[in-house]
Amino acid sequence: MSYTLQDFCAEIHKILVVENNEDGREKVRQRLEKLLTNETFVEQFCGSDKPVGVHKLNEDPTTGAVVLSHVVGAGTMSPPHDHGESWAIYGQAKEYTVMREWDCADHNYGDGNVTLKQTREYRLDPGQVGLFNPGVIHSIEYPDAARFVRVTGVDLDRIDRKAYNLKHKTVRTIRAESADQA
Numbered sequence: 001m002s003y004t005l006q007d008f009c010a011e012i013h014k015i016l017v018v019e020n021n022e023d024g025r026e027k028v029r030q031r032l033e034k035l036l037t038n039e040t041f042v043e044q045f046c047g048s049d050k051p052v053g054v055h056k057l058n059e060d061p062t063t064g065a066v067v068l069s070h071v072v073g074a075g076t077m078s079p080p081h082d083h084g085e086s087w088a089i090y091g092q093a094k095e096y097t098v099m100r101e102w103d104c105a106d107h108n109y110g111d112g113n114v115t116l117k118q119t120r121e122y123r124l125d126p127g128q129v130g131l132f133n134p135g136v137i138h139s140i141e142y143p144d145a146a147r148f149v150r151v152t153g154v155d156l157d158r159i160d161r162k163a164y165n166l167k168h169k170t171v172r173t174i175r176a177e178s179a180d181q182a
């Protein structure tokens with residue numbers, strides 16, 4: 001029997017209810033590797049005929065964890081950003097993603113003075129899964145037609161995040177979308 005999206009969601013629910021911590025995140029990362037070995041799942045949610053966009057596959061009402069498929073049209077490199085207090089786990093389905101982590105040396109920055117230093121870089125090929133821990137500044141770079149599955153600790157639209165501009169050395173806060181703004 002192959003490991004399905006439903007199996008994955010049920011299992012990460014059980015994990016995160018008791019271990020919403022580093023050990024639990026590593027277990028979720030490993031389960032996503034297992035899910036990506038299911039070719040039927042990959043074709044169903046990340047196949048070449050899928051419409052470009054971000055598709056929500058599941059949201060756990062108890063733990064808050066969200067599972068998304070990212071179906072990319074044109075490749076790009078995201079600006080460095082964080083996810084506030086949420087972690088994020090990225091599992092590659094098609095093509096690849098270059099994952100980078102950054103450190104912001106000076107937290108008493110003013111605009112025009114925000115300098116980031118890259119601390120880590122690795123590449124995810126299909127079937128591989130990476131993890132960004134809470135608060136980690138990161139960026140991703142991927143080619144045309146890349147597809148990946150992302151699991152976040154909470155719905156990122158509901159929390160404040162920071163986005164950095166390397167060229168202008170600035171940072172801005174992306175505010176949570178409140179329900180009444182939707």
Ligand SMILES: [Fe+2]
Nearest residue numbers: 081083088138
């Ligand atoms: Fe991110």
